Amino acid sequence: MAIDTLYQEIQTEIAKYPDRRSAILAALRLAQTKYRWLSPEAFEEVARCIDLPVAQCQAVASFYDMYFLAPVGRHVVEVCTNVSCCLVGAPDVVAAFERELGCALGETSTDGAVTLRAVECLGGCGWAPVVSVDHRYLEHFQPGDAAQVVADLRAAPAEEH
Amino acid sequence: MQGPTYAAPRPDAILLDFEGERQDIAVYETAGGYAMARSQAGRPFEEIVQELKDSGLRGRGGAGFPTGLKVSFIGKGSRYLVVNADESEPGTFKDRELMLRNPHALVEGCVILCNAIGAGAAYIYIRGEYATEALVLDAAVAQARQRGYVGATLPGAPGAVEVYVHRGAGAYICGEETALLSSLNGERGQPTAKPPFPAVSGAWASPTLLNNVETVATVPFILAMGCKTYSELRTEQTTGTRLMSLSGNVARPGNYELPVTATFGDLIDGCGGGVPAGRSLKCFIPGGSSAPILMPDQLDVQIAVETCAAAGTMAGSGAVIVIDDRTCMVQLALRVADFYRHESCGKCTPCREGTRWMVELLKKVESGQAQRAEIDLLLELCDRMEGKCLCPLGDACAMPVRSYLQHFRAEFDAHVEQGGCPGGAASPFGALYPELKRSLPLVPA
Amino acid sequence: MSTTATNVVTVTFDGRDVQVPAGTPLVVAAAQVGVEIPVFCYEPRLGPPIGACRMCLVEVELGGRPMPKLQAACTMTAADGMVVKSAATSEQAKEGQDAVLEFLLLNHPLDCPVCDKGGECPLQDLTFRYGPATSRMTLAKRTYEKPLPISPSIVLDRERCILCYRCTRFSSDVAEDGELIARERGAQSVIATFEERPYVGAFSGNVTELCPVGALLPTPYRFKARPWEIVNVPTVCQGCPTGCNTWATVREGRAERILSRLNPAVDEGWLCDRGRFARHEPLADRLTRPLLRGADGLQEISFAAAARTIAQRLRHVDSLHGAGSVAIVTGGSLTNEEASAWGRIAADVHARTASGPVAAAGAWERLDPFAARIDDLDRADVVVVVGDADVTDRAGVLDLRIRAARRRGAHLMIVSSGGTLLERDCDTFRPVAAGTAAASLQALVADPGPLVGATHPVLIVTDPIDLGHVAAAAHALGLQERGGVLPLPTGPNERGARQAGLAGGGDEVLAAIESGAVRALVLLGVDPTADWPEADRWQAALAQTEHVVTLSPFVNTSVSWSHVVLPQAVDLEREGTTTNLEGRRQRLRAAVKPPSGVADLAVATAIATHLGIEIARTAPQESEPPPRAKPGRATKAPAIRAANVTAGRFALVAPRGLFTGPAVERTAALAHQRAPWVMLNHGDAAALGLSEHDRVTVRHGGGEHTGPLRTSRRLLEGTVRINWAGSPVAGEAEVVRA
Numbered sequence A: 001m002a003i004d005t006l007y008q009e010i011q012t013e014i015a016k017y018p019d020r021r022s023a024i025l026a027a028l029r030l031a032q033t034k035y036r037w038l039s040p041e042a043f044e045e046v047a048r049c050i051d052l053p054v055a056q057c058q059a060v061a062s063f064y065d066m067y068f069l070a071p072v073g074r075h076v077v078e079v080c081t082n083v084s085c086c087l088v089g090a091p092d093v094v095a096a097f098e099r100e101l102g103c104a105l106g107e108t109s110t111d112g113a114v115t116l117r118a119v120e121c122l123g124g125c126g127w128a129p130v131v132s133v134d135h136r137y138l139e140h141f142q143p144g145d146a147a148q149v150v151a152d153l154r155a156a157p158a159e160e161h
Numbered sequence B: 001m002q003g004p005t006y007a008a009p010r011p012d013a014i015l016l017d018f019e020g021e022r023q024d025i026a027v028y029e030t031a032g033g034y035a036m037a038r039s040q041a042g043r044p045f046e047e048i049v050q051e052l053k054d055s056g057l058r059g060r061g062g063a064g065f066p067t068g069l070k071v072s073f074i075g076k077g078s079r080y081l082v083v084n085a086d087e088s089e090p091g092t093f094k095d096r097e098l099m100l101r102n103p104h105a106l107v108e109g110c111v112i113l114c115n116a117i118g119a120g121a122a123y124i125y126i127r128g129e130y131a132t133e134a135l136v137l138d139a140a141v142a143q144a145r146q147r148g149y150v151g152a153t154l155p156g157a158p159g160a161v162e163v164y165v166h167r168g169a170g171a172y173i174c175g176e177e178t179a180l181l182s183s184l185n186g187e188r189g190q191p192t193a194k195p196p197f198p199a200v201s202g203a204w205a206s207p208t209l210l211n212n213v214e215t216v217a218t219v220p221f222i223l224a225m226g227c228k229t230y231s232e233l234r235t236e237q238t239t240g241t242r243l244m245s246l247s248g249n250v251a252r253p254g255n256y257e258l259p260v261t262a263t264f265g266d267l268i269d270g271c272g273g274g275v276p277a278g279r280s281l282k283c284f285i286p287g288g289s290s291a292p293i294l295m296p297d298q299l300d301v302q303i304a305v306e307t308c309a310a311a312g313t314m315a316g317s318g319a320v321i322v323i324d325d326r327t328c329m330v331q332l333a334l335r336v337a338d339f340y341r342h343e344s345c346g347k348c349t350p351c352r353e354g355t356r357w358m359v360e361l362l363k364k365v366e367s368g369q370a371q372r373a374e375i376d377l378l379l380e381l382c383d384r385m386e387g388k389c390l391c392p393l394g395d396a397c398a399m400p401v402r403s404y405l406q407h408f409r410a411e412f413d414a415h416v417e418q419g420g421c422p423g424g425a426a427s428p429f430g431a432l433y434p435e436l437k438r439s440l441p442l443v444p445a
Numbered sequence C: 001m002s003t004t005a006t007n008v009v010t011v012t013f014d015g016r017d018v019q020v021p022a023g024t025p026l027v028v029a030a031a032q033v034g035v036e037i038p039v040f041c042y043e044p045r046l047g048p049p050i051g052a053c054r055m056c057l058v059e060v061e062l063g064g065r066p067m068p069k070l071q072a073a074c075t076m077t078a079a080d081g082m083v084v085k086s087a088a089t090s091e092q093a094k095e096g097q098d099a100v101l102e103f104l105l106l107n108h109p110l111d112c113p114v115c116d117k118g119g120e121c122p123l124q125d126l127t128f129r130y131g132p133a134t135s136r137m138t139l140a141k142r143t144y145e146k147p148l149p150i151s152p153s154i155v156l157d158r159e160r161c162i163l164c165y166r167c168t169r170f171s172s173d174v175a176e177d178g179e180l181i182a183r184e185r186g187a188q189s190v191i192a193t194f195e196e197r198p199y200v201g202a203f204s205g206n207v208t209e210l211c212p213v214g215a216l217l218p219t220p221y222r223f224k225a226r227p228w229e230i231v232n233v234p235t236v237c238q239g240c241p242t243g244c245n246t247w248a249t250v251r252e253g254r255a256e257r258i259l260s261r262l263n264p265a266v267d268e269g270w271l272c273d274r275g276r277f278a279r280h281e282p283l284a285d286r287l288t289r290p291l292l293r294g295a296d297g298l299q300e301i302s303f304a305a306a307a308r309t310i311a312q313r314l315r316h317v318d319s320l321h322g323a324g325s326v327a328i329v330t331g332g333s334l335t336n337e338e339a340s341a342w343g344r345i346a347a348d349v350h351a352r353t354a355s356g357p358v359a360a361a362g363a364w365e366r367l368d369p370f371a372a373r374i375d376d377l378d379r380a381d382v383v384v385v386v387g388d389a390d391v392t393d394r395a396g397v398l399d400l401r402i403r404a405a406r407r408r409g410a411h412l413m414i415v416s417s418g419g420t421l422l423e424r425d426c427d428t429f430r431p432v433a434a435g436t437a438a439a440s441l442q443a444l445v446a447d448p449g450p451l452v453g454a455t456h457p458v459l460i461v462t463d464p465i466d467l468g469h470v471a472a473a474a475h476a477l478g479l480q481e482r483g484g485v486l487p488l489p490t491g492p493n494e495r496g497a498r499q500a501g502l503a504g505g506g507d508e509v510l511a512a513i514e515s516g517a518v519r520a521l522v523l524l525g526v527d528p529t530a531d532w533p534e535a536d537r538w539q540a541a542l543a544q545t546e547h548v549v550t551l552s553p554f555v556n557t558s559v560s561w562s563h564v565v566l567p568q569a570v571d572l573e574r575e576g577t578t579t580n581l582e583g584r585r586q587r588l589r590a591a592v593k594p595p596s597g598v599a600d601l602a603v604a605t606a607i608a609t610h611l612g613i614e615i616a617r618t619a620p621q622e623s624e625p626p627p628r629a630k631p632g633r634a635t636k637a638p639a640i641r642a643a644n645v646t647a648g649r650f651a652l653v654a655p656r657g658l659f660t661g662p663a664v665e666r667t668a669a670l671a672h673q674r675a676p677w678v679m680l681n682h683g684d685a686a687a688l689g690l691s692e693h694d695r696v697t698v699r700h701g702g703g704e705h706t707g708p709l710r711t712s713r714r715l716l717e718g719t720v721r722i723n724w725a726g727s728p729v730a731g732e733a734e735v736v737r738a
Ligand SMILES: Cc1cc2nc3c(=O)[nH]c(=O)nc-3n(C[C@H](O)[C@H](O)[C@H](O)COP(=O)(O)O)c2cc1C
Pocket: B058, B059, B060, B061, B062, B063, B064, B065, B067, B070, B084, B085, B086, B087, B088, B089, B172, B173, B174, B175, B176, B177, B178, B210, B211, B212, B213, B215, B216, B391, B392, B393, B396
């Protein structure tokens, strides 16, 4: 029988807590790393691994912003549009990405390479504007930087988020 | 400039005033790190509580609650330490830099506090977006484990201490302590009614000490320099230094560690170099986006808890956002309110419905379609939300909007009179609309 | 902990003093002095208050100092010297109340005239009483697709929902099925199920009673009645031996709805979906007239003729063939009064009797020294559940009481082959081979685990095993001195029937029929070819019996083998008493008339009269469970037969579930609850190359069962579990991909 790595990884997380339920965020994250988004099947797998009702996994996942409940591109570009970033030009960064990707916020480029999202404060306000690419921060981001980032992402294989 | 050594720390610069980073435990130990973890491991609970009380340390998470008092409240039974590393209040980024550059200060603080309260484990709840920081902390914990600070019993300590890094998944409300605990328990991150307070029933229904990253990381330094030295640097009710996150329309944004006696002017003009040339200061947010704004004539307000309160605002998370004259306050209000609407957990009625209504009203005002009476309605809505919600998030939405209305009512009226934004394209948020309107308003039309 | 005088505190509400135990929620304390504080989310049966709706905001002064903010009177508890002002006397509280009501109505569709909740709706009442809550919202209300069936029995209207979280708390904190959830966050939050799949949970219907608005409604009751046209009749559910108290909502002679009727000792105000939704319908299917087999098959006759015929035949057989030539058998669907009439008849015609499939599993008297009551679970520190059947399979709401005990801190131990609903969150799970409940009890005596040192342990046995095993274990575990046992009968009033003189088991009667000793068989509301094990043998037995008399609401296999048939009344048509699993006698009231127009008791009395027995009419009496008997000598446990499973086959676990039987099969609203499934151990499934949801067929002694696969890491390897609705089967089975 093939080793069920997701199951094993989730058990490692469960071991950190007095109650297995606490591992739910980690379990969902690990499943998302494996499948890129949380499909109904992914939820069911998580539910079996952590032995909780599948609806509970979805109830939890849908509360948080970082779980994808619909398919996403191979990469995810998130632009902070909160106050500090906007004050120093985040709207122009958004516009630059929309141009480069040919898609609007909340959408995925037609080649499936990149999903573009606007997000709330990422905690990088001192180095604004901040863009997070597959959960790595790019700071002092200028609209002119978008082209290179998009080109790199189009060329790069899928990242584990 | 070489940072202070721990043997003789300066009370005015302890957390970040060194070059580079101290992710490597050897570097941290060379600087005197973990000495307190070792020497304080066997110290009785009461002594440490007294030391913290005498230091005057107040929580750095936002509420400014006296830390020693909080530690003294901890209930009996198996206990936990939970560190609030959710840092999500817009404008705040101090805990992040602290964890990146000085992670062992936090780990050492955890070990000390766990041993003091007899907790077997500390859980650092770090916001999900801080993926890099979580890895840095994981590595720091692993190093501390190798050196026997974590996972082993230090001489004199009541037991071994485990430190776990628990990653969140994107929800501002999880910074609120009871919501954080719900989330840690694997639930939707919704706040719960207090009492019971975490000190009595927190993580896994056990007595739990919950503190902010900066608060915990400060503990080793206080013990090293002694509460007396630490508390010498003080205003009437606040002591020590604070990490201030400076951002917005300012020449040199970043984190600055300032004594609590410093003024916002010291920070914005002194450290930050003031607003960029050619512009002028319109107002500033003193303690995260939920804090009521202060006006240019209030630059001499000290950054301490009680001085901010006296000025009608709050020290909050120490996040100062500088706003220059181009900014449309209606757009700012909409942007801020929409953040809180997006982050409202949906549990209690006034916050869930009030934030949504507030955003809808502000959209109407911003686009010039509102009646004048609806601006008054905005103020009434603030009344109807403030003080009625389960947790302070509803207040956090109402307070800033109310302060914008108080100071800049004319701008709101102008939108109604001119049928749109008078500042228009010049405002930094201008370009966000209509984009933001298209993508962010998740409220069905 | 006892409430001593020092724990009593004085609180003042709108100028009125009240003394309550410290820690009493303010809403409760206020009600004691007639101060009404409106609530939506507060419902103490759902666990600690959550303070979500904020409807109950009040002004509070403590120690002479006003608290800075309004406080939620549901989460704030009484402390000495507290002065509380409700909206009646406080401007500030009134402002809070108005604000919350306005917020709640912002998105509410205000479609009361077409809402089934209208007239019974707390939101409507509060708006009416505390208005004017004029809305100043000039913007579009939230709209959703509606109504959304969240199962065949429940519809959800998200526009009406006020997000009080009562329903989701019930699902996660009371039923613990976790199926009904809040999805999304903030103003976008909605009540939902996973992927909008049906809410499958034995207790789902309770959410329709908990919902304080018309957001969750029982589908069968939609647009059926308005509150002023209905009468609510108090009665007792006959779906299982728990005996939950109910209200039957009657309109124009039809029972349109069943509601819970709180009895803290029994049901804590909950019902299971069988009790709530199962109906013996359609009426057209019901037997309404007695039938007599003649040359042309079964022909209608009068009740009088039927009674006379039955009496004559029983008397005839008894006098011709002697004692034991008549057998009178029931399954627990009689009232105590009916059972007692039949018990008298049985004695008169020297009949063999049975009230359940297994004689020894009904020998309750052996357990008298150890008998526990349902509310012993409230005091239990350890609860041990032994048996492959899930508690819900046999006694719906008892499952909720066990869960409540665990939440209160009792240690829950499950001894079974696994895959039951209860073991997911238990404290100790002891996996044992399928069908070994009796042996497991012996093993429990040898290794009592958490029972060591327990002061009030309750032992529950779900499988219908020889109660001699239970008695022996109870004795050895010392349960005569602490806690007690609660075995689960197979029929709703099996205990009452046995006490009324119809003791014995189907196993003994079957053997007697096969031996030729029985010439006349009376089946009272039981179809042994469907309800009891050995269906084939029963069918042959019926075929060989000279006289078969059957009492049944519907045509079934036994009816087709009968010579005389009597129509039986069902739950809501019966008057009398019933005895639940703990021995409590409760009153049944006829909410509607039986379609035959004649009460079953009248027919039994008529038969008795023909036999010369006088059945006195007595008013039905309710009573508490009887007190415990004095402990006797230790009972010796009967011998245990070990079963072996052939290599390559699976041990079969097929307990007859809650959602089986004629009424359930006829209820469309329960279709989703009885959808077949197959459960295998995770590893076994992988070894067979099967994955979750694959369609799998299980072939066993009773036939074939096909359904989607569920895998479990707790179900014992080598075991297959199915929700088989046919006659009870055990033994081994073959598992193949369908
Ligand atoms: C809506 C809301 C968000 C909060 N977010 C944070 C946060 O991100 N980080 C933090 O440390 N405290 C946050 N707090 C404050 C915490 O509830 C809590 O007071 C603090 O973590 C306690 O630690 P301290 O005593 O060390 O300050 C927040 C509070 C509220 C009401």
